[in-house]
Amino acid sequence: MHTGRISHPDNTPHHRRPVAPSAIQPKGAMFTTSGLQDMPIPRALATEEVADVVAEFRHAASAAIAAGFDGVEIHGANGYLVHQFLAGNTNQRTDRYGGPLENRIRFAVEVASAVADEIGAERTGLRLSPGNPYNASPNTTPATCTRHSSRPWHH
Numbered sequence: 001m002h003t004g005r006i007s008h009p010d011n012t013p014h015h016r017r018p019v020a021p022s023a024i025q026p027k028g029a030m031f032t033t034s035g036l037q038d039m040p041i042p043r044a045l046a047t048e049e050v051a052d053v054v055a056e057f058r059h060a061a062s063a064a065i066a067a068g069f070d071g072v073e074i075h076g077a078n079g080y081l082v083h084q085f086l087a088g089n090t091n092q093r094t095d096r097y098g099g100p101l102e103n104r105i106r107f108a109v110e111v112a113s114a115v116a117d118e119i120g121a122e123r124t125g126l127r128l129s130p131g132n133p134y135n136a137s138p139n140t141t142p143a144t145c146t147r148h149s150s151r152p153w154h155h
Contacts, residue, residue: 002053004081005042005090008032018042019053021084021091021098021107047095050107053081058114065119072119074111077129082108086130 005020010032020042029036045053061072076082084090085107091098097106108126116124 002057002075002081004084005039007042008037008039010034010037016043019045019049020081021045021093024090024092026079044093047097050097050110054107054110054114057111058118061115061119061124065123071123071125072115073125073127074108074115075127076108077127082111082126083129086128 003018005018005024005026007018008030009015009017011030017040021044023041023044025041026039029038057074064072074082076086079087079090085097086104088104091104093099093103096103098104108128112124112126
């Protein structure tokens with residue numbers, strides 16, 4: 001699971017700013033080792049960095065299988081990174097990952113494809129919750145989003 005903008009530097013070993021599709025600060029505060037703090041403005045991922053994040057999902061899936069898990073479920077809900085790419089209010093990108101819904105689903109499809117290529121489609125799940133407004137990442141067209149997101153899997 002990658003939380004994207006729903007994070008805080010104090011809660012990570014590297015103390016870096018969280019990353020997200022766009023540099024939009026989430027509302028709310030987060031408990032840290034220093035106490036309750038506002039979540040910071042995330043750093044927007046550069047287009048060329050997105051492939052590295054996809055590779056991180058692939059590596060995590062491989063590690064899960066090596067550790068004895070039967071499969072993995074990619075968390076594309078609750079306002080975390082995959083959900084952030086799907087939602088228009090947290091994804092203000094102008095590259096191939098932003099704008100129309102067909103572009104906003106690209107990250108989810110790339111992640112799911114990479115994981116399925118690594119561990120097998122039969123061991124790969126993708127949890128979507130496009131209508132869930134948790135962590136301020138609602139999608140105004142959840143049914144359309146779900147249909148578009150599942151389309152690449154129907155061969």
